[in-house]
Amino acid sequence: MAILGNKRPLKKPIGIYGGTFDPIHYGHLRPNLELCEILELDHVRFIPAFLPPHKDEPQTSVAQRLEMVAQAISEEKYFVLDDREIKRGGASYTVDTLKSLRQDYPDQPLCLLMGMDAFAGIDRWYQWEELLHYAHIIVSQRPETDFDDQKQWPEAIQNFYLTHKADRNAIQQSLCGHIRLEPVTQLSISATDIRNRLKNKQSIRFLMPESIISLIKYYNLYR
Numbered sequence: 043m044a045i046l047g048n049k050r051p052l053k054k055p056i057g058i059y060g061g062t063f064d065p066i067h068y069g070h071l072r073p074n075l076e077l078c079e080i081l082e083l084d085h086v087r088f089i090p091a092f093l094p095p096h097k098d099e100p101q102t103s104v105a106q107r108l109e110m111v112a113q114a115i116s117e118e119k120y121f122v123l124d125d126r127e128i129k130r131g132g133a134s135y136t137v138d139t140l141k142s143l144r145q146d147y148p149d150q151p152l153c154l155l156m157g158m159d160a161f162a163g164i165d166r167w168y169q170w171e172e173l174l175h176y177a178h179i180i181v182s183q184r185p186e187t188d189f190d191d192q193k194q195w196p197e198a199i200q201n202f203y204l205t206h207k208a209d210r211n212a213i214q215q216s217l218c219g220h221i222r223l224e225p226v227t228q229l230s231i232s233a234t235d236i237r238n239r240l241k242n243k244q245s246i247r248f249l250m251p252e253s254i255i256s257l258i259k260y261y262n263l264y265r
């Protein structure tokens with residue numbers, strides 16, 4: 043347990059990982075397991091978006107995306123499926139999700155986990171500056187970007203990062219409010235690439251668990 047300045051003990055942080063997962067792949071799974079170890083997270087909650095506000099509508103049904111995520115994380119004890127955005131319906135704004143998680147976990151640090159590509163566009167998210175009122179933001183390095191790419195971020199995001207960046211202790215010892223970049227094993231995989239390969243009748247082996255490939259075949263998805 044971490045100790046705050048005022049000696050109030052905090053439980054281990056919870057990782058929060060949202061995405062379309064259309065479909066889920068190793069680029070979603072491996073970085074989060076590493077973040078679990080690096081930040082000593084209690085667990086990571088995978089939260090599929092009902093309607094992602096910044097992307098095209100998913101190509102598969104909600105039930106199919108839920109099934110793929112549930113199957114992909116079923117054998118990892120640190121990963122948990124959370125369907126609150128699906129149940130809530132409408133546009134899936136992360137700030138709303140964090141508010142509801144904060145109510146469920148009032149005394150545990152929350153860590154919003156995302157790739158650098160997502161962070162580089164965070165200033166387009168609904169009420170983005172309020173995200174830190176409820177959680178920390180942990181940015182994992184994505185293959186096609188590197189940490190020097192910070193200079194290419196919009197100025198507002200550079201300032202956001204510089205104002206709130208913190209070390210690992212700060213993440214574990216406070217409920218919210220900090221940003222941290224963490225390097226993770228690089229896996230140059232994206233759902234878009236997987237969907238394109240399927241359309242082009244190319245193999246998607248070794249990009250995702252075999253069980254997800256079986257589900258994609260079973261439902262004849264992304265053709």
Ligand code: ATP
Nearest residue numbers: 060061062063069156157160184229231232233234
């Ligand atoms: P799409 O290609 O459809 O845009 P995606 O593969 O990027 O999908 P999403 O579900 O949109 O996956 O992304 C959810 C989160 O996963 C985002 O924070 C994104 O940055 C992160 N992410 C996706 N792929 C990787 C990867 N290969 N390595 C690290 N993070 C990733």
